[in-house]
Amino acid sequence: MRREVPILITSIAGLVFAVSYFIPHNPFGKAESIFGDWVSIVQAFAIWLGVLNLLKVTLEKIFRKSEGWPFSYLIIISLVGTILVGFYDGFTGIYAIPQTSYSDPGTHFDWVYKYFYSALTSTMFSMLAFFVGSASYRAFRARNVQATLLLISGFLVMGGRVPLLDRISALFTDSPIFSNLANWIMNYPNAAGQRAILIGIALGIMSSSLRVILGIERSHIGGGN
Amino acid sequence: MLNTIATVILLLMGLSLIYVLYLTIKGRPVERRIVFLYIGFGVMLPLLMKMTPPLPITSDVQRLYDHIITLPPGSKVLCAFDYDPPSAPELHPMAVAFVKYAFKHNLKLIIMGLWPQGPQQANMAIAAALEDPAVALFPHEQGVDWVNLGFQSGNEFVILSMGSEFKRMFPRDTRLIPYDSIALLKNVVNFSNIDFIMNFGAGYPGTKEWVQIGVDRFKAKLGAGNTAVQATEVYPYLSSGQIVGLLGGMSGAAEFEKVLGEKGKATTFLLAQMFGHATVMAFVIIGNVAFLVLGRKKKDAAGNN
Numbered sequence: 001m002r003r004e005v006p007i008l009i010t011s012i013a014g015l016v017f018a019v020s021y022f023i024p025h026n027p028f029g030k031a032e033s034i035f036g037d038w039v040s041i042v043q044a045f046a047i048w049l050g051v052l053n054l055l056k057v058t059l060e061k062i063f064r065k066s067e068g069w070p071f072s073y074l075i076i077i078s079l080v081g082t083i084l085v086g087f088y089d090g091f092t093g094i095y096a097i098p099q100t101s102y103s104d105p106g107t108h109f110d111w112v113y114k115y116f117y118s119a120l121t122s123t124m125f126s127m128l129a130f131f132v133g134s135a136s137y138r139a140f141r142a143r144n145v146q147a148t149l150l151l152i153s154g155f156l157v158m159g160g161r162v163p164l165l166d167r168i169s170a171l172f173t174d175s176p177i178f179s180n181l182a183n184w185i186m187n188y189p190n191a192a193g194q195r196a197i198l199i200g201i202a203l204g205i206m207s208s209s210l211r212v213i214l215g216i217e218r219s220h221i222g223g224g225n
Numbered sequence: 226m227l228n229t230i231a232t233v234i235l236l237l238m239g240l241s242l243i244y245v246l247y248l249t250i251k252g253r254p255v256e257r258r259i260v261f262l263y264i265g266f267g268v269m270l271p272l273l274m275k276m277t278p279p280l281p282i283t284s285d286v287q288r289l290y291d292h293i294i295t296l297p298p299g300s301k302v303l304c305a306f307d308y309d310p311p312s313a314p315e316l317h318p319m320a321v322a323f324v325k326y327a328f329k330h331n332l333k334l335i336i337m338g339l340w341p342q343g344p345q346q347a348n349m350a351i352a353a354a355l356e357d358p359a360v361a362l363f364p365h366e367q368g369v370d371w372v373n374l375g376f377q378s379g380n381e382f383v384i385l386s387m388g389s390e391f392k393r394m395f396p397r398d399t400r401l402i403p404y405d406s407i408a409l410l411k412n413v414v415n416f417s418n419i420d421f422i423m424n425f426g427a428g429y430p431g432t433k434e435w436v437q438i439g440v441d442r443f444k445a446k447l448g449a450g451n452t453a454v455q456a457t458e459v460y461p462y463l464s465s466g467q468i469v470g471l472l473g474g475m476s477g478a479a480e481f482e483k484v485l486g487e488k489g490k491a492t493t494f495l496l497a498q499m500f501g502h503a504t505v506m507a508f509v510i511i512g513n514v515a516f517l518v519l520g521r522k523k524k525d526a527a528g529n530n
Contacts, residue, residue, distance in 0.1 A: 021442075029389070036386040037393065040379030047341075047378060094401060101373070101399035103345045105352045113345055118310035125311030129501060133264035134257045137508035141516050151509070158506055161453065161476045162499040163278040176281040183283050186473075191460040198461060 006221045014213035054079065078116075085109050153189070157182045231273040235500065238266060242507050249515035260508065267504035271496040278496055285463060286480040289448045289470020293421070298331035300420040301413060303445075305435065306336060306343035306350075312427035312452050317350060318491035319450040319478040320425050324354040326485050327371075328363045333409055334371040335419070337395065339383055339430040344375045344399060368402065372409050375399040381434040388443045390415055416443040425450040436462045450477065 013035050020028035058072040089102035089109045102109045142148040159165035160182025169177045211217035242263075245255050296302070304323070308316045327334050336347045351371065355361050364370050374395040377383045386393050391413060392404045404410055412418060422445050426432040432449040436459075439445045446469055451459055453474025462468045472481050475498045478491035 033386060033389050033393070036379070036382040039382040040377060040386070040394065043378035043380070099400045099402060101375075101401070103348055103375075103399060105348055110345070110348070113342075114349075118313070121310045122313070129268065130261045130264050133505055133508060134260045136505045137260050137512045138254070138257075140509050140512060142513055151513070155506060155509065158502045161474065162495060162502050163280055163476075164499050164503055164506075166279065166281070170279070176279075179281055179283065183285075186457065186460055187464060190457055191464050194458055195461040 007215045011213050227273040228275050231270040246511045250518050263504050268497050268501045271500045282480050285471040290484045292469040301333045303419045303422045304334050304336045305424040306338045306347040307340045307431045308427035309342040315452045315475050316425045318489045319472045319481050320350040321353045322482050322487045324350050325360050328360050328365050337374040338376045341376045344373050369408050373399045380430040384438040416445045422447045427452050432459050436467050440467050
């Protein structure tokens, strides 16, 4: 039963979504809406599960005094602090006139979001530019024909998507040659390649979905054989 | 003054790259920390400059603009903010420009997010738009001219459920005011009551999901603003006409500002991106020139032996 019930739920849900695309009327339309709501509810629980899991892993690290354990206190303080600030702003907002949200500009939560979360995540992401710069110097080499073609197209798109190469070509002509060329690369070779990838992915998803719906593929319910 | 200093330093940096080329050809590549310095200065210094780069309007942006100017005042626009702070440098300026346009032309904004950070980014975009005194003169009452429905978990299934009824997924707005009590949402049941959808997306869930469900299933009109990385995946939908127009990356944002006549941050950021790209391209050239020269030297040495 532990295996049959999840397989049955998966099959019914998969079939309902597949059929309701072609027959959106009831009972399929209604069933699709209900399953759609279930997805939202399950995902909302998954967020809390993630939070609780983070707490568990972090607390374990502190108790075991694993490497870098003092930083785990930062994680817990940030997590609990942000949640408390959000709840505080949420509750005070309900009784404010006019009613406000915890995320409105000027709230404590907004301050945390702007000056902690936003600054920290942006900083982490901006590191990428430095590594791209270093890689461009050490690794992007025209070693063969394919690598050379990739390098040239990348070069043209990089220079054409910003008004860099056009500034140089403006010395000779008024026409924005390089931005037109970059657009052509994006609209034709890139779109064609992306479309091929999309069709390939779609076919792959269809075949694996069919295996799941028919109960052939069972790895998603775990538990070995 | 700062403008001149920044220009002089950038010029000196450009010239010093010749020395980097010389060292690399000699087989003594510079340390990665030096490369980081070049990238850092290449991106930061242009922010101090007052140069306005020439910018042709691409057809992708023009198509979006041509569509949004056809929206009559009072049109209901669903604005999906599906991005977080790391993607904000590219997407936030286009969102601010769009919000400014919407307020100025009395388009009613219904904001939502499939990313938890999206509605917060939307609040920031609205606050940034209202900092412009020219925009603040137009009506911008929350609940009447715009509403923030917040985040809902469920990714593309949220869009699917919204196809039957928005209220199913968003029974209240971010202020916890019931859907039916919000003036702007009177007579808004599902996508059939929406004139246009604008998605600012940085990944999954994002523009792809809006196309696959919002457009294909519920026949909505969709415009998209994406990060440069994400935009490459969206081009097939643009050429097939499934999205009316596309703002791709920083250049898309700057073009959008230009076509709307707004002087926003994307134009300044584009200059930083331009010098950043120039630095990376210079390092690609240096690396490859050295690779070719050293390769030839090795071949010659092997031939002599």
